[in-house]
Amino acid sequence: MSRHKLIFLIIAILASGFIATSVVSYQVSRMSIHNAIVDSTLPLSSDNIYSEIQKDLIRPIFVSSKMASDTFLRDWMLDGEQNIDKISRYLQEVQDQYGAFISFLVSGRTSNYYYGKGVLKQVRPNEERDAWYYRVRDMQVPYEINVDRDMAHADALTIFINYRVLDYDNQYLGAVGVGLTVDSVQKLISHYQDRFRRDVYFVDSSGLIRLSGSKHQVVGQNINQQPALAGIFQQVLNTAKDDIHGGSFQYEDAETKQLINIRYIPELQWYLFVGQDELEATSDIRQALQLNLLLCLVVTAIVVALTHVALRRYQDKLETMATTDTLTGLPNRRAFDVVIDVFLNENERARSTLAFILLDVDHFKSINDRLGHLGGDYVLTVVARIIKGNTRAADFICRWGGEEFLIAIKDCDEHNALLLAEKIRSAIENELIAYQGSQVAITASLGVGVGVARAGEKLEPVLERADKAMYAAKAAGRNQVQLGDSA
Numbered sequence: 001m002s003r004h005k006l007i008f009l010i011i012a013i014l015a016s017g018f019i020a021t022s023v024v025s026y027q028v029s030r031m032s033i034h035n036a037i038v039d040s041t042l043p044l045s046s047d048n049i050y051s052e053i054q055k056d057l058i059r060p061i062f063v064s065s066k067m068a069s070d071t072f073l074r075d076w077m078l079d080g081e082q083n084i085d086k087i088s089r090y091l092q093e094v095q096d097q098y099g100a101f102i103s104f105l106v107s108g109r110t111s112n113y114y115y116g117k118g119v120l121k122q123v124r125p126n127e128e129r130d131a132w133y134y135r136v137r138d139m140q141v142p143y144e145i146n147v148d149r150d151m152a153h154a155d156a157l158t159i160f161i162n163y164r165v166l167d168y169d170n171q172y173l174g175a176v177g178v179g180l181t182v183d184s185v186q187k188l189i190s191h192y193q194d195r196f197r198r199d200v201y202f203v204d205s206s207g208l209i210r211l212s213g214s215k216h217q218v219v220g221q222n223i224n225q226q227p228a229l230a231g232i233f234q235q236v237l238n239t240a241k242d243d244i245h246g247g248s249f250q251y252e253d254a255e256t257k258q259l260i261n262i263r264y265i266p267e268l269q270w271y272l273f274v275g276q277d278e279l280e281a282t283s284d285i286r287q288a289l290q291l292n293l294l295l296c297l298v299v300t301a302i303v304v305a306l307t308h309v310a311l312r313r314y315q316d317k318l319e320t321m322a323t324t325d326t327l328t329g330l331p332n333r334r335a336f337d338v339v340i341d342v343f344l345n346e347n348e349r350a351r352s353t354l355a356f357i358l359l360d361v362d363h364f365k366s367i368n369d370r371l372g373h374l375g376g377d378y379v380l381t382v383v384a385r386i387i388k389g390n391t392r393a394a395d396f397i398c399r400w401g402g403e404e405f406l407i408a409i410k411d412c413d414e415h416n417a418l419l420l421a422e423k424i425r426s427a428i429e430n431e432l433i434a435y436q437g438s439q440v441a442i443t444a445s446l447g448v449g450v451g452v453a454r455a456g457e458k459l460e461p462v463l464e465r466a467d468k469a470m471y472a473a474k475a476a477g478r479n480q481v482q483l484g485d486s487a
């Protein structure tokens with residue numbers, strides 16, 4: 001397998017492994033956050049808000065019940081509603097003492113609507129705003145909770161506790177009670193909005209948003225105008241069972257993925273919506289995913305870079321090992337095959353002849369026999385050194401075989417090749433090699449082949465000329481240079 005393929009494979013394995021683990025862990029975290037929101041966070045918020053509302057309603061119900069059974073109030077009504085100041089003061093005192101928004105009394109006999117400042121108005125059966133009074137008058141239960149506009153306070157949205165007042169013989173006298181501003185509920189939902197980033201809003205059965213702490217759901221709008229939400233709301237209305245309306249739902253719009261919990265608040269006859277944007281809730285783990293992927297990228301890049309360097313070094317080492325003769329340090333015959341094309345290319349650009357000198361140490365067998373194999377090895381290293389010392393860096397020298405060396409010279413004619421071969425021959429002849437106390441003189445036979453060779457072409461003709469010339473030198477008595485037949 002090539003190095004590039006191996007690196008590509010490593011990248012593919014690391015990247016797919018890292019991406020798979022990051023994405024799987026992201027999905028698992030996302031699902032657990034989703035489930036936590038749907039199963040506990042939203043229902044719990046809904047429960048808390050509902051119980052706060054109930055808690056807020058208990059006190060005014062208690063105050064209204066006290067008013068309905070107050071002997072002063074009943075006697076005043078039975079005595080013919082004589083002194084209006086008295087009842088106004090009473091109502092004002094209740095209002096101040098219990099921090100109510102308004103306290104009121106409506107007389108069944110005179111239809112007067114009394115409050116802290118006197119008579120506000122008279123209720124009329126055909127007045128739509130007074131329908132509540134006639135409903136209370138005829139109802140079977142002692143009180144109702146009604147969310148309505150308060151005329152005495154510029155039509156502010158108010159929760160009224162409407163209590164029936166009966167005389168000592170249980171005959172209906174009128175309706176009494178207090179009104180609460182919805183400010184406390186509004187504060188509560190704003191608190192949820194700010195602290196837990198939850199959308200809290202109340203919707204009546206027509207879909208009208210009555211109270212809201214949410215930026216997206218504005219009071220006065222109708223949720224039926226939001227197609228995704230309208231469908232869910234219809235579902236809630238349709239599946240209402242035993243007055244238990246609601247459940248957990250999810251819907252998506254252009255920017256958000258909302259998870260919502262809907263609950264019916266019977267006291268208000270409104271629906272409480274608590275929602276959370278899943279995308280916002282999971283933004284942290286999405287950031288973690290991005291960071292993870294970035295780290296994976298960095299780790300992959302480091303691993304790939306290290307692998308590349310290690311492989312490169314290893315490959316270089318292998319190549320060097322495979323192409324270098326360990327004894328002389330010269331390139332070997334394999335290196336010749338690798339390098340010669342480059343060598344020929346360079347020579348071709350020079351458009352000149354190429355020379356090969358083939359050198360064979362004379363009677364090397366007997367040198368081996370005399371000095372031993374290690375001694376023979378040493379002689380070969382000396383010969384290599386002599387050849388190197390007499391050639392240029394641009395020449396290519398290699399160990400061709402046992403005691404044979406090849407010198408390739410670019411841009412070299414017969415004359416110069418013969419001169420170089422003679423120089424080497426004479427340097428070898430003149431070298432007295434000292435080995436283990438004895439002095440050894442050696443000679444070599446050299447064959448010169450000169451010709452034109454191009455990259456990709458067979459070199460055999462030129463090489464053969466050098467080879468034949470070398471054998472001719474041997475045959476002619478050794479220790480000499482012979483020139484091969486010219487091309």
Ligand SMILES: Nc1nc2c(ncn2[C@@H]2O[C@H](COP(=O)(O)OP(=O)(O)OP(=O)(O)O)[C@@H](O)[C@H]2O)c(=O)[nH]1
Binds near residue numbers: 327364372401402
């Ligand atoms: N010490 C040593 N000997 C080698 C090496 N490679 C080849 N030889 C020996 O070199 C000798 C070459 O001998 P031959 O090819 O018969 O030729 P020669 O004795 O040099 O005689 P001529 O070439 O005819 O002058 C053989 O004995 C090989 O075993 C080597 O790396 N080291």
